[in-house]
Amino acid sequence: MGVHAPLLRGIEPFPTTELKPYDAGYVAGWVVERYQIDLVAAATAARDAMDAKLRQLCVAQIPGDTYRNLDVRANYSGQTFKHILAPVWLLSYHFGAKAFQPVMNGFTGTVAGEYPKSWVKVTLLVLAVIVVLIIALSLGSHR
Numbered sequence: 001m002g003v004h005a006p007l008l009r010g011i012e013p014f015p016t017t018e019l020k021p022y023d024a025g026y027v028a029g030w031v032v033e034r035y036q037i038d039l040v041a042a043a044t045a046a047r048d049a050m051d052a053k054l055r056q057l058c059v060a061q062i063p064g065d066t067y068r069n070l071d072v073r074a075n076y077s078g079q080t081f082k083h084i085l086a087p088v089w090l091l092s093y094h095f096g097a098k099a100f101q102p103v104m105n106g107f108t109g110t111v112a113g114e115y116p117k118s119w120v121k122v123t124l125l126v127l128a129v130i131v132v133l134i135i136a137l138s139l140g141s142h143r
Contacts, residue, residue: 002036004101005088010112011105014086026085033090039081047076 037045055072062070087106092099095116102113 003033003088003103004114006102007112008088011103011108014084014105015119016084019082019084022083022085024108029032032085033088034142035083043079043081047074050074050076067109098109 017118033041043095051074054074055070056068058072059067089104091103094103095101096098098116100114100116102111102115104111
């Protein structure tokens with residue numbers, strides 16, 4: 001099934017300064033998710049994300065609210081690649097016909113997730129807020 005990418009972004013950062021060489025014993029007895037993106041695709045996605053962030057940082061330095069012909073060129077050198085084990089606790093469950101995922105960063109404890117929303121409860125909440133606003137406005141206009 002894989003972990004939904006926006007959820008992983010929601011539980012970052014991971015402790016990359018404390019990485020240790022991989023040992024299969026770390027995951028012995030556990031069900032683990034294999035990587036979903038090959039090395040080349042992951043490197044390309046990472047470069048694209050860095051390029052977008054660099055462009056955003058450059059745009060923030062330009063005075064005013066408009067600009068044109070901005071050309072940002074990044075030079076990536078000395079790159080190395082390693083597979084890492086990221087401590088993520090993942091739960092997938094189905095509610096009705098839809099699947100939901102909560103995830104937790106196993107190092108920081110940060111949690112992100114998806115959950116079912118009831119249109120009936122949301123509608124009732126909106127109606128309750130409208131009723132409270134109407135009552136508050138009518139009480140305020142009688143003074």
